[in-house]
Every structure is written in C-alpha cells, then in structure tokens.
Amino acid sequence: MSLPAFLAGSASEPLNPIRLFMNADLVVQVVMGGLLLASLWVWSTIIAFSWRMAKLSRRSEKYEAEFWEAEDIEGFHKDAPKGDIPVARVAGAALGEWKRSRSLRKPDREGIRQRLALAMGTVVEGEADKLAARLNILATVGSAAPFVGLFGTVWGIMRTLSSYSQASFTMATVAPELSEALFATAIGLFAAIPAVIAYNRLGLKVNAFESRMQRFADLFHATLSRELEVE
Numbered sequence: 001m002s003l004p005a006f007l008a009g010s011a012s013e014p015l016n017p018i019r020l021f022m023n024a025d026l027v028v029q030v031v032m033g034g035l036l037l038a039s040l041w042v043w044s045t046i047i048a049f050s051w052r053m054a055k056l057s058r059r060s061e062k063y064e065a066e067f068w069e070a071e072d073i074e075g076f077h078k079d080a081p082k083g084d085i086p087v088a089r090v091a092g093a094a095l096g097e098w099k100r101s102r103s104l105r106k107p108d109r110e111g112i113r114q115r116l117a118l119a120m121g122t123v124v125e126g127e128a129d130k131l132a133a134r135l136n137i138l139a140t141v142g143s144a145a146p147f148v149g150l151f152g153t154v155w156g157i158m159r160t161l162s163s164y165s166q167a168s169f170t171m172a173t174v175a176p177e178l179s180e181a182l183f184a185t186a187i188g189l190f191a192a193i194p195a196v197i198a199y200n201r202l203g204l205k206v207n208a209f210e211s212r213m214q215r216f217a218d219l220f221h222a223t224l225s226r227e228l229e230v231e
Contacts, residue, residue, distance in 0.1 A: 025159050031152030031184050038141045039191035045137050046198045053131075053205050060087045060209075064216060067091065073223075086127040086209075087216050093119040094220055109228045116224055120217035128210035135199055135206070142195035149188020156181025 063085050070076035077091055097119040101112040160178060 025156055025180075027159075028152045028156045028181060028184050031148060031155075032187050035145055035149055035152075035184070035187045035191050038145060039187075039194075042138060042141050042191060042195045042198070045134070046194070046202070049134055049202055052134075053202070053209065056084065056086060056209065059083065059085045060212070063088055086123075087213055089127065090120050090123045090213055090217050091220060093123045094217070094224065098224055112228060113221070113225055116221055117217075120221065121214075124210060124213045124217055127213060128206060131206045131209065132203070135202055138195045138199035138202070142192050142199055145188045145192035145195065146185070147188070149185040149191075152184030152188075153181045156184065 063080065064087055066080070067073065067076060067087075073091075074095055077088070077095055080088060094116055097115050098112075101115060157178060160181065
C-alpha cells in the first residue's frame with residue numbers, strides 16, 4: 001500500500017528551517033524573526049551573567065580572605081581596591097555607620113547594633129536586587145515566547161485555511177503552509193525553554209550570593225558588637 005504523495009514527499013525530504021521561514025506569511029516571518037532575536041538576547045544574557053557571577057565570586061572570596069586576616073580592618077578597607085565587590089560595599093556601609101555612631105556624645109550600644117544591622121542589610125538587599133534585575137529578560141522571554149510563537153502559528157493557519165475553498169482543500173495542498181505556521185511555535189519554544197531553565201539556575205546563584213553576603217554581614221556585625229563590649 002503506497003503512501004499519499006504529500007506523506008511520501010515529507011518522508012524523503014528533511015525539514016529545512018530556512019525554507020520554512022522564507023515561504024511563511026509576512027506576519028509569521030516577523031514573529032519568527034522577533035523570537036530568533038529574543039533567543040539571541042537570552043543566550044547573550046546567560047553567558048554575560050554567568051561570567052559576571054563567576055567574577056563577583058572570585059573577587060568577593062579574595063576580599064573576604066584578606067579582610068579577616070587584616071589587623072586594621074578600617075585601614076584595609078580604605079586601601080583595598082574599590083572595584084565591583086559587593087561585600088566591600090557591605091563592609092563600607094558598616095564602617096561608615098560605625099564611625100558616625102561612635103562620634104555621638106552618648107552612643108547607645110543597642111542602637112549602634114541595630115543601625116549596623118540595618119545599614120548592612122540594606123546594602124545586601126540592594127546588591128541582590130541589582131543582580132536579580134538582570135534576569136528579568138529571561139523571565140519575560142520564558143513566559144511570553146511560547147504565546148508569541150502560538151500567535152504566529154494561529155495566524156498562519158487562519159491565512160492558510162482562508163485561502164482555500166472546500167473544493168481545493170486537501171492535506172497535500174495545505175501541509176507545507178501548516179508546517180511553516182507550526183514552525184513559529186517551535187521557535188517560540190526554542191527561545192523559551194533555555195530562558196526558563198537559565199532563570200531558575202541563575203536565580204539560585206543570586207540567592208546563594210545574597211546568603212554569602214548576609215553571612216559576611218552577620219560575622220562583621222558580631223565583630224563590631226564585641227568591640228562595643230570591651231569599651
């Protein structure tokens with residue numbers, strides 16, 4: 001039993017993405033082009049953000065190691081490089097509040113502790129928010145790309161069905177055009193799946209880095225609290 005002509009042709013000819021794109025309706029082409037650009041944006045964000053997180057981790061680890069080994073913490077922080085080191089900004093906020101509180105006529109120990117915790121906690125949250133904001137594009141593409149691709153598919157199918165009369169409607173005639181329309185959904189998933197996976201994975205890295213900064217802040221807060229007790 002022989003296959004229908006359109007099935008036989010599809011079995012012998014592999015799908016050609018370029019042909020599917022070039023033969024698609026103009027609206028579907030625009031949808032596909034936008035999704036391809038979104039996919040490139042997603043991958044560039046993933047690579048750039050991963051590189052940035054690795055760099056921040058190395059710099060923070062080096063700074064923390066030298067910070068805890070320093071005999072004069074204020075002197076070390078003053079002379080240390082002031083590059084893109086979030087934990088250095090946490091330490092700077094604490095030292096700034098420490099100096100201002102110590103300059104009061106009648107400093108209150110408990111008040112100083114609370115202000116130190118607030119100053120460092122605010123910086124920790126701010127640094128984490130700045131990192132997380134860079135992941136918004138991944139969340140946007142991950143949630144919107146499948147629906148954008150589906151719009152292209154629906155539009156292509158509507159255009160295909162409306163261009164054929166009942167007398168001329170056969171699978172052999174509409175199959176190529178339906179494939180072109182469905183290709184839009186495939187590209188939408190191609191853009192969305194990496195975005196969703198990367199958003200979850202990189203979000204965990206941001207949370208871990210925030211926890212690391214908070215642990216540094218807690219240890220430094222304990223150190224400064226001991227300084228208050230010996231006065």
